[in-house]
Amino acid sequence: MTAVKYDKDANGVVTLTLDMPGRSMNVLNEELLAPFNDVLGKIEGDASVTGVIVTSGKKEFLAGADIEKVYGISDPAEAYEMAEQFKVLLRRLEKCGRPVVAALNGTALGGGLELALACHYRIALNNPKAKFGLPEVKLGLLPGGGGTQRLPRLIGIQPSLPLMLEGKELNAEKAKQQGIIHEVVETADAMFAQARVWIAANPKAVQPWDDKKFKWPGGDSKSPANGQLWAIAPSMASAKSFGNYPAVTNIMSSVFEGGITDFDTGCRVESRYFAELVVSQVSKNMIGTLWFQLNGINKGSSRPDGVERAKVTKLGILGAGMMGAGIAYASAKVGVSVILLDAKQDAADKGKAYSEGLLDKALKKGRGTHEAKAELLARITPTTDYALLKGCDLVIEAVFEDRSIKADVTKKAEAMLDKRAVFASNTSTLPITGLAEASERPKNFIGLHFFSPVDKMPLVEIIKGKKTSKETLAKAFDFVQQIKKTPIVVNDSRGFYTSRCFATYPLEGMALLAEGQHPRSIEMAGLQAGMAVGPLTVQDEVAISLSLHVLEQTRKDFAAEGKPMVEHPANPVIEKMCKELDRPGKKAGKGFFDYPAGGQKALWPGLAKAFPLAEQLPQQELMDRLMFAQANEAAKCYAEKVVEAVGDANIGSIFGWGFAPFQGGALQFINAYGVEKFVKRSKELAKKYGDRFKPAPILVKMAKEGSRFE
Numbered sequence: 001m002t003a004v005k006y007d008k009d010a011n012g013v014v015t016l017t018l019d020m021p022g023r024s025m026n027v028l029n030e031e032l033l034a035p036f037n038d039v040l041g042k043i044e045g046d047a048s049v050t051g052v053i054v055t056s057g058k059k060e061f062l063a064g065a066d067i068e069k070v071y072g073i074s075d076p077a078e079a080y081e082m083a084e085q086f087k088v089l090l091r092r093l094e095k096c097g098r099p100v101v102a103a104l105n106g107t108a109l110g111g112g113l114e115l116a117l118a119c120h121y122r123i124a125l126n127n128p129k130a131k132f133g134l135p136e137v138k139l140g141l142l143p144g145g146g147g148t149q150r151l152p153r154l155i156g157i158q159p160s161l162p163l164m165l166e167g168k169e170l171n172a173e174k175a176k177q178q179g180i181i182h183e184v185v186e187t188a189d190a191m192f193a194q195a196r197v198w199i200a201a202n203p204k205a206v207q208p209w210d211d212k213k214f215k216w217p218g219g220d221s222k223s224p225a226n227g228q229l230w231a232i233a234p235s236m237a238s239a240k241s242f243g244n245y246p247a248v249t250n251i252m253s254s255v256f257e258g259g260i261t262d263f264d265t266g267c268r269v270e271s272r273y274f275a276e277l278v279v280s281q282v283s284k285n286m287i288g289t290l291w292f293q294l295n296g297i298n299k300g301s302s303r304p305d306g307v308e309r310a311k312v313t314k315l316g317i318l319g320a321g322m323m324g325a326g327i328a329y330a331s332a333k334v335g336v337s338v339i340l341l342d343a344k345q346d347a348a349d350k351g352k353a354y355s356e357g358l359l360d361k362a363l364k365k366g367r368g369t370h371e372a373k374a375e376l377l378a379r380i381t382p383t384t385d386y387a388l389l390k391g392c393d394l395v396i397e398a399v400f401e402d403r404s405i406k407a408d409v410t411k412k413a414e415a416m417l418d419k420r421a422v423f424a425s426n427t428s429t430l431p432i433t434g435l436a437e438a439s440e441r442p443k444n445f446i447g448l449h450f451f452s453p454v455d456k457m458p459l460v461e462i463i464k465g466k467k468t469s470k471e472t473l474a475k476a477f478d479f480v481q482q483i484k485k486t487p488i489v490v491n492d493s494r495g496f497y498t499s500r501c502f503a504t505y506p507l508e509g510m511a512l513l514a515e516g517q518h519p520r521s522i523e524m525a526g527l528q529a530g531m532a533v534g535p536l537t538v539q540d541e542v543a544i545s546l547s548l549h550v551l552e553q554t555r556k557d558f559a560a561e562g563k564p565m566v567e568h569p570a571n572p573v574i575e576k577m578c579k580e581l582d583r584p585g586k587k588a589g590k591g592f593f594d595y596p597a598g599g600q601k602a603l604w605p606g607l608a609k610a611f612p613l614a615e616q617l618p619q620q621e622l623m624d625r626l627m628f629a630q631a632n633e634a635a636k637c638y639a640e641k642v643v644e645a646v647g648d649a650n651i652g653s654i655f656g657w658g659f660a661p662f663q664g665g666a667l668q669f670i671n672a673y674g675v676e677k678f679v680k681r682s683k684e685l686a687k688k689y690g691d692r693f694k695p696a697p698i699l700v701k702m703a704k705e706g707s708r709f710e
Contacts, residue, residue, distance in 0.1 A: 004035040005057065006042065012050035013199055014043060015192075019057030026058055028111040028145075029066035033089060040092050051199030052096070053192065054119055055103040060130070064110025067139070070278055071287045079278035083144040083271040086111065090118035090146055091264075099205035101195040104181070105188060106130045109169065113180075114145035117154065120205040121198050123183045123191050124172040132175040135167035137247045139291055140283030140662065144274035148254035149266040153209045155179040156218035157226055157259060161233065164251050209263045221259025230256060242528045244662045247277055281672050285664025289654065293647030293665075294486070300477070302489040302645055307474035311482055312336055316395035318409045320351025320382065323426055324398040326454025329355040330483045332379040339381050339388045348382035355380060358455055389416040394479055396448055398426040401549065406430070407438035414440050422475050424448040428499045429550055432465035432492045442467035446476045449496060451656060459655035460485045461498050486655055488648040490637075494554070497634075497643045501666065502657035504629040504692075506542070509535025510570035511689075512622060516614025519592060519603050525622035530660025535626060540591035544577045545584035551575075569690070573611070581610060625689065627669065628682055630659060632696055634666035638709070639698035646709045667709040676703040 003026075005017040016039055018026045026032060043049050056062060073079045093100060093115075102108075102119035107130045114134070116122050124130065134143040134151065142148060143164060151160040155178055162168065163178070175181040185191045208214050219225040237248050250273040258266030277283050315331050317324045320342040328338045328351060342348040359373040381388065389395060395413050399405050406425060414423060424446050425435050436445040447463025460480040464473055473489065480487035490497040505526070512522045513536070523534030539547065551571060558565040577583045577591065583604065585591040593601040634649055643649045650665025663669040670678045679700055685693035695703075702708065 002035045003032045004039050006039045008049065011196070011200075012048050013053060013196055014039075014049050014051070015053045015055060017055055017057045018062060024058065025060055026056055026062045026112075027066045028062070028064060028086065028115075029069055033086065037089060040089065040096065043098065044092070044096055049098055050203065051098050051196075052093075052100040053103050053195045053199075054093075054100065054115070055192075056105055058106070060106035060112075061102075061104045061108040062112030062115060063107065064112050064136075065144075067287060067291050070141070071284065071292075073278050076275040076279050079144075079275035080271050083274045084268075086114075086145045087267050087271065090115065091267075094118045094120065094207050095210065099199045099202045101198055103191050103195050104130070104132075104172075105191070108132050110134060110136055110143065110147075111145045114143055114147045114150070117147065117150040117180075118207075120202070120207060121195075122181045123185060123194050123198075124175065124181045125188060125191055126172055126184050126186050128171065130172055131169040132172065132180060133167065133169040134164050135169055137165060137245070137251065138167040138286070140245070140247050140280065140286040141277050142247050142251045142254060142270070142274055144271065144278075146267050146270065148251060148270045149258045149263060150207075150209070151180070152255050152259065153214075153216060153263070156216070157221065157255060158218055158229055161229075161252070161255060164255075165237065165248055216259070221256050226259070242530070244282070244530045244660065246280060246282060250274075250277055282662050285662060285668050285672055289647070289650040289664040289668055290661070294651055296647050297486060297488065297651055298481075302487070302648055303477045304470035304474050307471050310393075310475050310478050312393045312475075312479045314392045315339070316341065316389040316392040316413060317398060318342075318395065318413060319398040319400075320348045321398065322354075322452055323450055323454065324396075325351040325354035326452065327396055327398060327426070327450055328352070328380050329358055329376075330454050330485070332376045334483055335379070336482070337379050337381075339383060339392065341383050341386065341389070343384065345382070345384050348384060352377070352380045352382040386412050386416050389413055392417060392421055394422045394424065394475070396424045396426055398450075401427060401430060401546075401553075403430060403435065406435055410435070410438040411440075420444075422446060422472050424476060426450055429495050429553075431494055432463045433467070436465045436467060443469040444472050446472050447492070447496070448476060448480070449498065451498075457655070458486050459498075459652065460487050461496060461652065461656060462487050462489045463492055463496050464489065465492050486651060488643070488652040488656075489645075490643050490648070490652075491641055493637075493640070493642045494557075497637050497649070498652055498656035500642070501630055501633045501637060501653065503547075504633045505531065505626060505657070506535045506539035506547075507568050507570040508626050508629040510539065510573040511568065512617075512625065513592075513607070513611050514569055514573050516612055517617060517622065518613060519607055519611075521616065521619065521622060525619055526626055528619065529623040529627050530662055531626070532658035536592040540586040540593055543585035543587055544574055544591055545588075547574050548578045548584075566691075568692070576610065581606070624681065625685060625693075627660070627663075628678075628685055628693060631666045631669045631678070632682060632693065632699070635670060635696040635699050638667065639696055649709075670699065671708045675699060675708055676706075679703040 001021040003020040007015045020026050020032055100119040102116040102122045104124040106127055108116050113132055134147045136143050172184045176184050241248050254270045254273050257269045314337045316339045317328055318341050320340050328340045332338050340348055340351050362368045397409055399409055422444050426448055428449055432447040436442040439445045445465055446468050449461035451457035462476050477487050509522050523536055526534040583590045586595055589595045594604050595601050637643050638649055646667055649667045653659035653666035654661050659666050679695045682693050682695035
């Protein structure tokens, strides 16, 4: 069986169907490219061929490159040669002397879209699930099959750059509006009929860039129309990425240089920039975690075996605050009926209004319809009546972080539930086993830790209590996937995995502030290290007052257990900000920053007096402290089996608390830094700043063995 089926009709039109045996999706590798090369030779040598249609025998057109092969390349010459071979094939296709049409029955991403761009005409099936784009930047790469040359020549430099720099994926209609696809049709028959009509009408089709009269849409790189773009874009990109994402620079360089040379030279330039990225540590980090580990999680690597998949049809939510309201929206969006319960009806109504606000914003941007909005809102029932929880498959408690309040609502809800229903707590810090003591059936009790805002954050941390059954875990896992989130599974402990590790980031930022480091330098150190926001900003957003509450609760818990608690140097800062200075965080409009109504946030001028400046440390020292604090804690969690899988630890760190994506996650950061080097640097930091930097014992052991996190 061949991966490319060749079929010639009576009119001389050849249909090439990409259909790799034994695979659910077509990918670009030797198994596909070798037969494609053969059929191209057949077309070139057969004068009776009048046109070519390229399509797919799979649900999707072509997913792109074989990532496993790309990931395994360590020699830039091999990466360069791979890109060049693919380009030679595409060049032969577009210069074969016959009109070539791409009949896109489904998704064409990366190399899949590059193949389509090498066809003279593109017709897509109006498949709502189909996506079109060049998302390579999300794995630290650039489009290496001529994408940085064809797309700008097709639609213009200015419209094409955001598509590649942000890795945007478009539906068929949007791709048509952008000029990437020529026609969108409703049926496969119409797609092939239109392809044949176009071939008959355009026997001498050539690509725009091969036409002697070709002019760049919107001008080439030298044109005054693009002068301002090239003056500003690199500095804007650098201000956002701090040089941590070489793919961003290399994409812009490929487009710019391609815009001052001919097409074939531009393609060779692109191959060189591509080769540099393939062998970079950044692409290895990102592919390893955001491709292999993420795909493993999505396929259920952490889900218990032997339990049938289940769907939630009716969901109860206790607490209609930001979290409860966000969970209600995410659930109703996928068709789940939601009972949104609060102590007061106006609070429950306000929780439902949150979904209405999100839907109204989407409508203003031209997304969704009034009918779809009405349908979604009809699925959410705001109430104070626990009796409405009858028939719920799952109830999620999202009330205030207080054991007695949580225990009270648990008992009230469980009284209404079927014996097989699952009860979940959306706590971020309180151990699940302790909360399950209020439950009549701890086997059905689990933690589902969502992140705020729920509509945007992609992760849910599933926490197993000591008595949680595998059936309960499987149901929770399935629900998280049902609402289109990524689940990671962790074991019960104080702060679990994400909250425990995440806390080290703002805590270290506050420790630096207490030592007299400039708050602006502290914030910049976080951003330069690749974190989404600075540590003081994070602390303001989660509320300094909440950290005070957690601190006081933790002290009480340790005292009750008769254990000594190790105080963090950030604790006096938390207490001073809340108790002395009355600056509890962003919600109150005053924390480390001032938040003027309708204005831009700015560092509070009083910080200099409250925390006087001392001798300033080198910026790298600040960056190391912020990153090592997080990574070392993640290693401890892995050693303690709080998190059992390396993939869960890495994805949890990126999706959960915004650990630098280019590093590939908290444990991959240690791998890439080098375990031995990490241990040595940790010891240096511990000697200067305290025992919290002492390397986790697992790392000391790994350094001796020469092993790494796999």
